Amino acid sequence: MVQSAVLGFPRIGPNRELKKATEGYWNGKVTVDELQKVAKDIRASNWKLQKAAGVDIIPSNDFSFYDQVLDLSLLFNVIPDRYSKYQLPSLDTYFAMGRGLQRKATETEKTVDVTALEMVKWFDSNYHYVRPTFSHSTTFKLNGQKPVDEFLEAKELGIQTRPVLLGPVSFLYLGKSDKDSLDLNPLSLLDKLLPLYAEILSTLSAAGATDVQLDEPILVLDLPQEVLAAIKKAYSFFGQQTKLPKITLASYFGTVLPNLDTIKGLPVDSLHFDFVRAPEQFEEVISAVGPNQKLSVGIVDGRNIWKNNFAKSSQFVNKAISIFGADRVIVSTSSSLLHTPVDLANEKSLDTELKNYFSFATQKLDEVVTIAKHVSGEDVSAALKSNADAIAARQTSTIINDAKVQDRVASIDSKMSTRAAPFAERLAEQEPIFNLPLFPTTTIGSFPQTKDIRINRNKFNKGTISAEEYEAFINSEIERVIRFQEEIDLDVLVHGEPERNDMVQYFGEQLKGYAFTTNGWVQSYGSRYVRPPIIVGDLSRPKAMSVKESVYAQSITKKHVKGMLTGPITCLRWSFPRDDVDQKTQAYQLALALRDEVNDLEAAGIKIIQVDEPAIREGLPLRAGAERSDYQVWAAEAFRIATSGVTNKTQIHSHFCYSDLDPNHIKALDADVVSIEFSKKDDAGYIAEFRDYPNHIGLGLFDIHSPRVPSKEEFITKIETILKTYPAQKFWVNPDCGLKTRGWEETRQSLTNMVAAAKYFREQYRK
Numbered sequence: 180m181v182q183s184a185v186l187g188f189p190r191i192g193p194n195r196e197l198k199k200a201t202e203g204y205w206n207g208k209v210t211v212d213e214l215q216k217v218a219k220d221i222r223a224s225n226w227k228l229q230k231a232a233g234v235d236i237i238p239s240n241d242f243s244f245y246d247q248v249l250d251l252s253l254l255f256n257v258i259p260d261r262y263s264k265y266q267l268p269s270l271d272t273y274f275a276m277g278r279g280l281q282r283k284a285t286e287t288e289k290t291v292d293v294t295a296l297e298m299v300k301w302f303d304s305n306y307h308y309v310r311p312t313f314s315h316s317t318t319f320k321l322n323g324q325k326p327v328d329e330f331l332e333a334k335e336l337g338i339q340t341r342p343v344l345l346g347p348v349s350f351l352y353l354g355k356s357d358k359d360s361l362d363l364n365p366l367s368l369l370d371k372l373l374p375l376y377a378e379i380l381s382t383l384s385a386a387g388a389t390d391v392q393l394d395e396p397i398l399v400l401d402l403p404q405e406v407l408a409a410i411k412k413a414y415s416f417f418g419q420q421t422k423l424p425k426i427t428l429a430s431y432f433g434t435v436l437p438n439l440d441t442i443k444g445l446p447v448d449s450l451h452f453d454f455v456r457a458p459e460q461f462e463e464v465i466s467a468v469g470p471n472q473k474l475s476v477g478i479v480d481g482r483n484i485w486k487n488n489f490a491k492s493s494q495f496v497n498k499a500i501s502i503f504g505a506d507r508v509i510v511s512t513s514s515s516l517l518h519t520p521v522d523l524a525n526e527k528s529l530d531t532e533l534k535n536y537f538s539f540a541t542q543k544l545d546e547v548v549t550i551a552k553h554v555s556g557e558d559v560s561a562a563l564k565s566n567a568d569a570i571a572a573r574q575t576s577t578i579i580n581d582a583k584v585q586d587r588v589a590s591i592d593s594k595m596s597t598r599a600a601p602f603a604e605r606l607a608e609q610e611p612i613f614n615l616p617l618f619p620t621t622t623i624g625s626f627p628q629t630k631d632i633r634i635n636r637n638k639f640n641k642g643t644i645s646a647e648e649y650e651a652f653i654n655s656e657i658e659r660v661i662r663f664q665e666e667i668d669l670d671v672l673v674h675g676e677p678e679r680n681d682m683v684q685y686f687g688e689q690l691k692g693y694a695f696t697t698n699g700w701v702q703s704y705g706s707r708y709v710r711p712p713i714i715v716g717d718l719s720r721p722k723a724m725s726v727k728e729s730v731y732a733q734s735i736t737k738k739h740v741k742g743m744l745t746g747p748i749t750c751l752r753w754s755f756p757r758d759d760v761d762q763k764t765q766a767y768q769l770a771l772a773l774r775d776e777v778n779d780l781e782a783a784g785i786k787i788i789q790v791d792e793p794a795i796r797e798g799l800p801l802r803a804g805a806e807r808s809d810y811q812v813w814a815a816e817a818f819r820i821a822t823s824g825v826t827n828k829t830q831i832h833s834h835f836c837y838s839d840l841d842p843n844h845i846k847a848l849d850a851d852v853v854s855i856e857f858s859k860k861d862d863a864g865y866i867a868e869f870r871d872y873p874n875h876i877g878l879g880l881f882d883i884h885s886p887r888v889p890s891k892e893e894f895i896t897k898i899e900t901i902l903k904t905y906p907a908q909k910f911w912v913n914p915d916c917g918l919k920t921r922g923w924e925e926t927r928q929s930l931t932n933m934v935a936a937a938k939y940f941r942e943q944y945r946k
C-alpha cells in the first residue's frame with residue numbers, strides 16, 4: 180500500500196477561531212486558559228479531520244499561535260535579552276517578540292516597552308516568519324517541549340502523528356545576528372544547537388513518535404558551501420544518535436537539484452520533494468534516494484487552490500512506484516497546506532461551475548488519499564471520473580477566455596511603459612504644483628479599520644443597509660481621516676481606504692476574470708489573515724474602481740490627496756493565480772486594467788497617485804538565473820505600463836514593505852516617490868544604495884505591525900541616522916506601511932510625534 184501524507188494543515192480554524200482568540204487575549208478579553216482551549220480544539224479538529232479523510236501520515240506541531248519559526252526561537256531559548264529581561268510569562272514573551280509590547284506600569288507590573296523582532300517573507304509566499312535573532316549571549320536550552328506536548332495531545336485522541344519541525348540548518352540560516360553581535364554567523368551555532376534537537380527528538384521518540392518531519396526548505400535556494408556542509412553535519416549527527424524517530428527530510432517551493440549532492444547519502448528515512456513546483460527534478464532526484472530510503476512525492480499543491488489532476492498525478496506517482504516499489508513511495512502534499520484556505524464547503528456563494536475547479540486544504544486531504552488509493556490498486560473510479568470531468572470542463576470554460584484582453588496584451592509596446600520625460604524634468608514640473616516643504620510627511624494609505632467599519636461593511640454585504648447609506652458611511656470615514664490628517668498637519672494626505680477589506684481583494688472583486696471567496700482565509704502573519712481572490716480567467720476592468728472615493732476625499736480638502744492603487748505584481752502575487760497561463764501574461768493583463776484606472780484618476784483631478792507593490796520581492800524566483808532576471812524585467816515593466824500613461828505633472832508614488840527588496844528593482848520602476856519599510860532594518864548600506872538615485876524616497880520610520888508608540892526623540896534619532904547617508908532634499912517622512920491594523924489612539928500619537936520630528940528638521944535645515 181502506498182501511504183498518504185500531509186506536511187501541515189492550516190491552524191487558523193475553519194472560522195478564524197484562532198484570530199478571534201489571540202486578539203481577544205491581547206486585548207485582555209480572553210484569558211490564557213480560554214486561549215489555550217481554543218488552540219487545543221483547533222488542533223483536535225484538524226487531526227480528526229485528517230484521520231477521517233484517511234490520511235496515513237498526519238502532522239503535529241504544525242500548530243502555532245503566531246509563527247512556527249518563532250515557536251522554535253522560544254523552544255530553544257533564542258530570546259534576546261531585551262525580551263527576557265521583563266520575565267514575562269512565556270506566552271507573553273513569545274507575543275512580545277512577534278509583535279512588540281508596550282505596557283504602562285501598574286501596581287503589580289513594571290513598564291514594558293520593546294519592539295518586535297524582524298518579520299520577513301517565508302520564501303516566495305505571502306506568509307511571514309519572525310526572524311530568529313542570535314547574539315553572543317544566546318544560550319540555547321529547552322523552554323518547555325511544545326512538539327512533545329502536541330504529539331501527546333494527538334496520541335490521547337488515539338491519533339498517531341508525525342511531528343514537524345523546521346530543521347536546524349534552515350532555522351539558523353533563516354535567522355540573523357542581533358545588532359550587538361553583527362560579527363556572529365548564526366551557522367557557527369550549529370554545534371551547540373544540534374544536541375537540543377537531538378534531545379527534543381529523542382523525547383518525542385520516548386513519547387511514542389516513530390517518525391518526524393524535519394523541514395529544510397532552504398534546500399531550494401542557492402546555498403554557499405558552508406550551509407551545505409552544515410546540512411551534512413547536522414543529518415550525520417542525527418544519524419549517529421540511537422533513540423531518534425525516523426526522519427523525513429522535507430524540501431519544498433522549488434527544485435533541490437543544485438544541492439542534490441549534499442542530500443545524497445544523508446542518513447534519513449525518507450526524502451520529500453515538491454514535484455508541483457519542480458516536476459522536472461524528478462529524473463535526477465530519484466538518484467539521490469538510497470536503497471533503504473523512501474520517496475515522498477509532493478504532488479498535491481500546498482500553494483494553490485486548483486483541483487488536482489488525478490490522472491496526471493497518478494501517472495507521476497506510478498513512475499516512482501515502478502522504481503522504488505509501493506512500500507517506498509508516499510503520496511503527499513507539496514508543502515504544508517498552511518497557504519491554502521481551510522474548506523471549500525464553507526463557500527456558500529461561489530459560482531458552482533468555479534467551485535468544481537477548486538480544492539482547498541480539506542479537499543486536498545481527499546486528494547492525497549484518493550491518489551494513494553488509486554496507485555495502490557483500490558477502486559476509486561467514481562472519484563477519477565468526476566475529477567476528469569472537472570478538469571476537462573475547466574479547459575473549455577467560457578469564463579476563461581477573452582479575445583479582447585488577449586489582443587490588448589499582444590499589442591503592448593515599449594512606449595506604453597515609459598514616462599513622457601525623465602525624472603528631473605517631471606520633478607521640475609511637479610514642484611510648483613505641490614509646493615511641499617523639506618521632509619514632506621505622508622502615510623502609506625490605510626488608517627485604522629475600526630469595528631464600526633467592519634460592521635457597516637458586513638451590513639452592506641448582507642443587504643441590511645443600502646448602497647447610499649453605505650456610501651454615506653464611507654464618506655464620513657473618509658472625512659474623519661482627512662480632518663485628522665489636517666489636524667496633525669501631515670503634508671500629503673490619503674483617504675484612508677475604509678472601503679477596502681483588503682488591498683488586493685478590493686480590486687479583485689471589481690475586475691472581470693476574478694473569483695473571490697467569502698471565507699477563504701489564509702494566514703499572512705500572526706493574527707493577520709488574507710482572503711486571496713482567485714484569478715480564473717483573462718482580466719479586465721469593467722469600470723473605474725477607486726475614483727469615487729479619491730475624488731470625494733480631494734473635494735473636501737485643500738491639501739493633496741493621493742489616489743491609492745495596488746500594483747499589478749501585488750495583485751498577482753496576493754491572488755491565487757491561474758495555473759494554465761504564465762504569470763507574466765496575468766501581470767500584463769492586470770497592468771492594463773490598472774493603467775486605465777490611473778488615467779481615470781488623473782482625468783478626475785487626482786494629482787498624486789500611489790501604486791503599491793509590496794509583493795514585488797516575493798515574486799522573485801528563489802534562485803539566480805534566467806528566470807529571475809526575466810522576472811525582474813517583466814515585473815518592473817508591468818508597473819511602468821500601469822503608471823506611464825500620465826503626464827509629467829502627475830506624481831507617481833509607490834510603496835514596498837516586508838522585504839529586502841533589491842534597490843535596483845525599485846529604481847527600475849521609475850516612480851517619482853517611493854516609500855520603503857525600513858524601521859527594523861537599520862542598515863546604512865541599504866540607504867547608501869539610494870544616495871545617488873535622483874527620485875525621492877521615504878524610508879519607513881516606525882513599525883506599523885506593533886502597537887508601540889515611538890517618541891518624537893526616537894524619530895529624531897532615526898532621521899538623524901538616515902541623514903548621515905541620505906540627503907535631506909529628497910527625504911520623505913512616513914511610517915513603514917499602512918495603519919489599518921492599528922488602533923486610533925496609537926496612530927494619533929505615533930503620527931503626531933513623526934510630524935513633530937519632521938518639523939524639527941525643517942527648522943534645522945532652514946538655518
Ligand code: MET
Nearest residue numbers: 623624625791793916917
Ligand atoms: C502591504 S502594503 C499596504 C499599502 C496600503 N496602501 C495600505 O496602506 O494599507
Ligand SMILES: [Zn+2]
Nearest residue numbers: 793836916917
Ligand atoms: Zn506596506
